[in-house]
Amino acid sequence: MKISFLGAADGVTGSRHFIDTGSQKLLLDCGLFQGWKLHRERNWQPPGPLLQADAVVLSHAHLDHSGWLPALVARGWRGPIYASPATCELAAVLLLDSAHLQEEDARRANRYGTSRHDKALPLYTRADALRAIAQFVPVAPGRVQRLGGAGAATFKLTPVGHLLGACAVTLSSGGQNIVFSGDIGRQHDLLMPAPQTPDLAEAADALIIESTYGNRSHPGDDPAEALAEIVRRAAARGGSVLMPAFAVGRAQALLLVLQRLKRSGAIPSSLPIYLDSPMAEQATELYLRHGALLRVTQRERAALCDGLRQVSTVAQSTRLSAKLAGRGFPALVISASGMATGGRVLHHLKAMAPDPRHAIVMAGFQAGGTRGARLVAGEREVKIHGEWVPVRAEVVQLQGFSGHADAGELIDWARRLRQPPRQTFVVHGEADAADTLRTRIQRELGWAVRVPGYGETVSL
Ligand SMILES: [Zn+2]
Structure with missing residues (x-):
């Protein structure tokens, strides 16, 4: 078999591993490039070999793993996309939202003339996303699924925590096996086993x-206690707390913790919690439906949404922003997107960042080049919708909410x-994280390991 590393090979986004078994071509993940402009521009490159894939096997629904599927479909690809049942459902929610954001971006670029082209086109549309969703085939974890007739490759999914439905993929063909970790969750995650x-x-x-997180250890302290302290501090100043959060997974974890803190009296039970993300609302329903x-x-x-104020319409969201910018009434606001790259959270960020009474809590990994990464790096000004906004609010990054295993957990x-695998390839990390994990695998496990380059092909 041959593996081509077509994404997540020099960064954390655009996960795409193209496998040529000799008789079949398979794609493990088909992710969107996010973050650095240099990476995002890859989303616009022609699909090349990806169009020849007989099937896609998806590790999980996060867009850096699934988000290029509608683009592939828009370019004429029609094959099955295999994933766990929960991943199929979550990916449908995420892909439709992603398509909506792509359309919005194009509209905005046309309105403000920020596109370098005459007319900005979306990377893909909702119609493309719907077509991709129709190509999903759910496969239960633990089951051996054949990718075609006799002699064809098989794969098996193994749950790895991280996100509802997330799995590692073991691909087998002609007596050879490739194990792809996908994204690995934590030993003691709030939501996932x-x-x-x-x-x-x-x-x-x-x-x-x-x-x-190949170069980091998660702090041992309790993220709930850290969040409680921030909430108490901001409320004492008369400020609110904004939590930009991935609508899927992180928003539900924050909600769970905030409800626990209210019940235990660690934060005032009178503080209203707003969930301002229609996608988070949908995802919460999905999480509860797959509660087992x-x-x-x-x-x-059953108590997860008790007293929760769901902000459904754009008008309600705009009113909330105005309220947050005005008297700064203490409230807790969970809104997407998680790295503040788009979505409704941008309006709240614009409203709250200039006011030192407020707190902005980034509860997760912030990819390089994103607005979230700039905020946690302490930049005192961020650009939102083409406007520079001063940052005077307290900005805190809470690592404890991460959905990713740290270096020690990855090794374990x-x-x-x-x-021991015959060869190990370290992907899906910034340069330092990937190289540090490579060194640890070599030293602690004694395995043959390396970090493949973007676009590199290796023969097994
Ligand atoms: Zn992920």
Whole structure:
């Protein structure tokens, strides 16, 4: 088999691994490039070999893994997209929202003339997303699925925590195996059970492992207590707390923690919680529907939305922004997107960032080049909708909410493979994270390991 590393090979976005088995061509993930402009421009490059894929196997629904599927479909690709049942449902929500944002961006670029082209076109449309969603085929984790007739490659999904439905993929063809980690979750996640390692009797010919936090250890302190302190501090100043959050996964984890803090009296139970993201609303329903996949009790799941103020319409969201910019009444606001790259949170950010009474809590990984990364780096001014906005609010990054395993957890996950893989490829990390994990795998596990370059092809 041959593996071509067509994304997430020099950064954390655009996860795409193209596998040529000799008789079949398969794509593991088909992610969107996000963050740095240099990376985002890759979204506009022609699909090249991707169009030849017989099938896509998707590790999980996050857009850096799934978000280019509508673009592939828009360019004429018609094949099955295999994923776990929960991933199929979550990806539908995420892809439609992504298409909406692409259309909005194009509209805005045309309105303000910020496009370098005569007329800005969206990368893909809602119609493209709907067509991609129709090509999804749900496959239960643990089941061996054949990708075609006799002699065709097979794959098996193994749950890895991280996000509802997220799985590692073990691809087998002609007696060779490739294990792809997808994104690995944490041992003690708020919502998801601990990640499992594929139970493979023989040595994998290749392990492709993510390294988002390959150079970091998550702090041991309780993220709930840290969040409680920020909320109490801001409320004492008469300020509100804005939590830009991924609508899927992070918003539900924050909601769970805030409800627990209110119940325990750690924060005032009178503080209103606003969930300003129609997608987060949909995702919350999905999380509750697949509640058996979570590590949250039935009782807590039932109370998750108690007293919650869902902000459904744009008009309601605009009113909330005006309120936040005005008297700064203490409120807790969860809104998307998580790295403040788009969505309704931008209006709240514009309203709240200039006021030192407020707090902005970034509860997760911020990819380089995003507005979120600039905020946590302490920049005192950020550009929103073409306007420079001063940042005087308290900005805090809470690592404890991360959905990604840290370096030690990644090593532990890999160590649980029954046999050392013949080759290990470290992907899905910024340069330093990938290289640090590579060194640790070499030193602590003694495995043959390297970091592949973007566009590189290796033969197994
Ligand atoms: Zn992910």
